[in-house]
Amino acid sequence: MQDIRSVLRDTKPGASITAKGWVRTRRDTKNAVFVELNDGSCFNGLQCVFDAASLDDAARASLAQVSTGAAVAVAGVLVESPAAGQPVELKASGLTVYGPSPADSYPLQKKAHSFEFLREIAHLRPRTNSFGAVARVRNQMAFAVHSFFQERGFQYVHTPIITASDCEGAGEMFQVTTLDLDAIAKRGEPVDWTKDFFGKRAYLSVSGQLNVETYCMALGRVYTFGPTFRAENSNTPRHLSEFWMIEPEMAFAELPENMDLAEAFIKHLLSWALERCGDDLAFFDKRIQPGLIAMLDSVRSSTFAHMSYTDAVKELEARKDDFEFKPFWGCDLQTEHERYLTETVVKGPLIVTDYPRDLKAFYMRRNDDGETVRAMDVLVPRIGEIIGGSEREYRHDVLLDAMKDKHLDPASYWWYLDLRRYGSAPHSGFGLGFERLMRYVTGMENIRDVIPFPRAPKQADF
RNA sequence: UCCCCUGUAGCUCAGCUGGCAGAGCAAGUGGCUGUUAACCACUGGGUCCUUGGUUCGAAUCCGAGCGGGGGAGCCA
Missing domain, CATH: 2.40.50.140 (Nucleic acid-binding proteins)
Structure with a gap:
């Protein structure tokens, strides 16, 4: 047939x-x-x-x-x-x-339905034009992720979904347990986690990064692509409780190489969509986001702008009256700041680097100035942050110092610190939210409409 | 979690300072036509989110709860 x-x-x-x-x-x-x-x-x-x-x-x-x-x-x-x-x-x-x-x-x-209504019939919505198109583009984007890395010698690593360490430090976690909590509550006893399935508390992973670094220090160039779970009470069109994340990690690579990889990755994905999803993109361009195809095409042949955090703040301070939150060196960039930078200042993708270390995770490499770290955020118009990454701190003592700064217990990171004890090497990587990419490529506004069965606070139907 | 908006027919919505529940689309029936978001006519279709209150009288005003959307924070 x-x-x-x-x-x-x-x-x-x-x-x-x-x-x-x-x-x-x-x-x-x-x-x-x-x-x-x-x-x-x-x-x-x-x-x-x-x-x-x-x-x-x-x-x-x-x-x-x-x-x-x-x-x-x-x-x-x-x-x-x-x-x-x-x-x-x-x-x-x-x-x-x-x-x-x-x-x-x-x-x-046989008429147009609102996306809100279609979310209530998630089992039937793939039969609509919009969701059929989203599904086909999503399939092609997943394929394109693998084609990009495989062509460049990256090896696909499966990092665990269940983790027993609560030290990933990237947000609230969902707990996993086989204990009969009802029965324990009825008895009024404290929970004895040593009796739980893993003999201790276990969670769903919020990031595969720490695990994939171990394979990076063995295979050189690696990436993960799998589900990720965040129990944050986020109620926005750009957050999900369960989403798919891509995390490449390169050994012997510093921040500039990391930025180049991120830029090449985004361009590869957009080119792939333009070349293989023409009919679906034409629909999105016509009905969902006018100008979408021209935008994707222009980004494909553009050069991403680079700006240090310090320069970004200078740029914002020049227009400080326009912002609800007044920018200053040391402040976290607000959504309004990021959008101004990417949509008004550079009018395209922008990579902001070298953030104050107080704003960023412990594992990012400290710069020689002692105040900033080699972090990078890739910002794109309409979406905001689509990639977050960094060069990693590979010096054992500096990493230990950073952990103490953030009040983390080095003992629970013993294996992560071991990577710095034996054959440590500079390395870099980033995380790309697959559904944020989908919003970017399709023009769909709500992240719950670019994943088949969205999970969000109070929403786990189907 | 905070702020704003919102909940009325299968869907999208109107319903004013409180006084008999409405439209378009969809569905059913008939008509017309190589149609293509088809067209024309008629017909059926309601727990006005739930709950408590104010009132002679509440879809309408007030309180609480639940759901949905947008913005913010958290982040990818």
């Missing part, structure tokens, strides 16, 4: 084919019934034309059950379409209805 994508692309008029898929719309005329069939293989559907006179009795009976959402097979001959709107269509001679879809109760109508 051919999917509709290959029918539209490869099949010559005159060929007999059978197309299977789901009915998007049906339009009746006196002598013919037009059924638009979509099978998800591509954005466009196949128009099937039923000529009332040429149908056998069985097909005519089945036709009564054809309505939006029904799963059907249509047999016929592919012909050039006499009408505008599609180059070819299927002149139907046979019809099988596998699963009807009663029109009086099927939630999806």
Whole structure:
């Protein structure tokens, strides 16, 4: 069986084919019934034309059950379409209805629905234009992540999803337990975590970075790509409780090489989308985010701007009256600051580097000035921070000092410190939020609409 | 977690200073037409989110709760 994508692309008029898929719309005329069939293989559907006179009795009976959402097979001959709107269509001679879809109760109508409504029917929304397109682009972007790293000699490492160390330091964690908490609460006893599954408290990972650094110090160039969990009570269109993150890590690489990798990575992903998702992007450009394709195309051939944190603050101080939060050296960059820098000052992607060390994680390499670290944030218009990374502190004693500064217990990082004791080397890496990339590439506003089944505070349906 | 907005038909929404529940689309029926967000006519369709209060009377005003959206923080 051919999917509709290959029918539209490869099949010559005159060929007999059978197309299977789901009915998007049906339009009746006196002598013919037009059924638009979509099978998800591509954005466009196949128009099937039923000529009332040429149908056998069985097909005519089945036709009564054809309505939006029904799963059907249509047999016929592919012909050039006499009408505008599609180059070819299927002149139907046979019809099988596998699963009807009663029109009086099927939630999806042949009209536009709000994304808020579609979120409530996440099991049906992939059948819409928007979510079908998101799913196909998401698939291509995942593939592009691997193609980028594999072409450059990076090896894919699977870091653990469950972690028993609560020292990853990147936010609130979900706890994992097999204890019967109800029973313990009823007995009014304190919880004895040594009796839990792992013999201690366990959590879902908030980052694979610390683990992947161990493989970086053995394989050289590595990356992770997997689910990540944050129990923060974030209620925004750019945060999820469960999201997918890509974390490359390069041995013997310092911050400039890290920035180059991040820039090449973003450009590779955008090029891939432009080359392989043309129809889907055309839809997003037309209906979701006008100008999207031109924007992606211009970023692909641009050079990312670089700016140190110190210079960024100078830039902000020149316009300080425009901001609710007055910028000063040492302040964390607010969303309004980041957007001003990327959208107004450089009008494109911007990499901000060398932040004050008080603002950043303990593992980032300290600069010689003693005050800043070799951090980098990649900011893009509309999305804000899409990548966060750094050169890592590879000097044992400086790392130990930074941990003490942040009131972390070195004992629980013993294996991480071991990497600095034996064969330590400069290395760098970053994290890219896959769904933030998806927002950037598709133009979709809400991050809950670029992942099939979003998890967020008070939201874990489906 | 904080601030603002919001919850009315299957969907998107209107409903004013409190006084009989509305429109468009969708659905059903009929008509017309190689249609393509089809078109025309008619018909059916309501726990006005829940709860408490004010009032002769609440979709409307007030309190609480729950849900949704936007902004902020946290971050990817």
